[in-house]
Amino acid sequence: MRNAIVIISLSLALPAALAGEGSRKAPADPLLQQECGSCHVPFPPRLLGETAWHKLMGSLDKHFGSDATLDPKTRQAIEAYLVANAARQERLGTDGQSTLRITETAWYQREHDEVGRAVWQRPSIKRASNCAACHSQADQGSFSERQIHIPK
Amino acid sequence: MRFLSQLLRHTVTLTLLCSTVLARAETPQQIQAAYESAARAQAPGFAASATRGNDFFHTQHGQEWTCASCHTGNPSNPGKHVVTGKAIQPMAVAANAERFTRPDKVEKWFTRNCKDVVGRACTAAEKADVVAYLISAK
Numbered sequence: 001m002r003n004a005i006v007i008i009s010l011s012l013a014l015p016a017a018l019a020g021e022g023s024r025k026a027p028a029d030p031l032l033q034q035e036c037g038s039c040h041v042p043f044p045p046r047l048l049g050e051t052a053w054h055k056l057m058g059s060l061d062k063h064f065g066s067d068a069t070l071d072p073k074t075r076q077a078i079e080a081y082l083v084a085n086a087a088r089q090e091r092l093g094t095d096g097q098s099t100l101r102i103t104e105t106a107w108y109q110r111e112h113d114e115v116g117r118a119v120w121q122r123p124s125i126k127r128a129s130n131c132a133a134c135h136s137q138a139d140q141g142s143f144s145e146r147q148i149h150i151p152k
Numbered sequence: 153m154r155f156l157s158q159l160l161r162h163t164v165t166l167t168l169l170c171s172t173v174l175a176r177a178e179t180p181q182q183i184q185a186a187y188e189s190a191a192r193a194q195a196p197g198f199a200a201s202a203t204r205g206n207d208f209f210h211t212q213h214g215q216e217w218t219c220a221s222c223h224t225g226n227p228s229n230p231g232k233h234v235v236t237g238k239a240i241q242p243m244a245v246a247a248n249a250e251r252f253t254r255p256d257k258v259e260k261w262f263t264r265n266c267k268d269v270v271g272r273a274c275t276a277a278e279k280a281d282v283v284a285y286l287i288s289a290k
Contacts, residue, residue: 038238039236039238040238064235066235068264126237127235129236130237
């Protein structure tokens with residue numbers, strides 16, 4: 001039993017340790033993928049700061065107009081993972097205020113400023129939070145530039 | 153490093169937790185029966201009804217959404233999250249053998265979705281009816 005735990009721990013600890021803080025390649029955590037990927041794609045931890053993740057995970061019962069409650073153990077495990085892989089600094093909104101929406105952050109707006117206003121309105125995209133419309137591997141937590149296809 | 157060790161501790165608890173959950177796989181009929189017997193504590197003689205479940209699933213309960221808003225009018229078809237547009241696998245047991253086999257998962261989603269659609273927790277009777285409906289849906 002103890003051996004099994006050590007092996008499980010190692011297999012999980014290794015990618016997390018290799019990824020390091022602020023790394024572009026945070027490992028996709030299966031638990032995050034399962035629990036935070038059921039209503040939308042699992043958003044990558046590095047796109048928000050620690051404070052934002054704590055706040056978001058502390059209010060899952062009122063989650064952007066939906067109830068996304070988790071049992072306490074699962075919630076704590078995911079929160080620890082998000083915070084351990086969070087952006088080094090808080091990602092503020094374009095207005096300089098803190099935000100829980102990745103799509104409202106100055107970082108997101110800057111990264112996507114070459115996507116035209118009319119493109120966001122397309123029925124195939126509908127919402128900026130619909131990452132998977134353009135990032136074909138977003139449901140696996142991957143946003144690499146090589147996998148971007150903007151739909152018509 | 154502190155986070156790493158915290159993470160490890162939780163992951164281990166979780167791995168152990170998951171194996172207990174997996175061990176508790178059940179059939180949709182067992183899950184329906186468990187809700188039915190919980191409902192009988194309030195109403196002796198209660199029996200689940202697929203017809204009532206059908207009504208419950210497709211009507212509004214004082215809020216904006218119905219169950220069908222995300223799970224579509226025909227539970228044998230794939231659904232689509234009403235806000236995010238993300239695809240949702242069919243709800244009918246005949247179309248998706250994984251439905252109603254994991255009691256914890258079933259409870260988790262009843263809790264969330266009933267809050268959003270009904271504005272409160274669903275009763276055991278309502279859950280039994282919905283499960284009966286989705287077992288019978290062709």
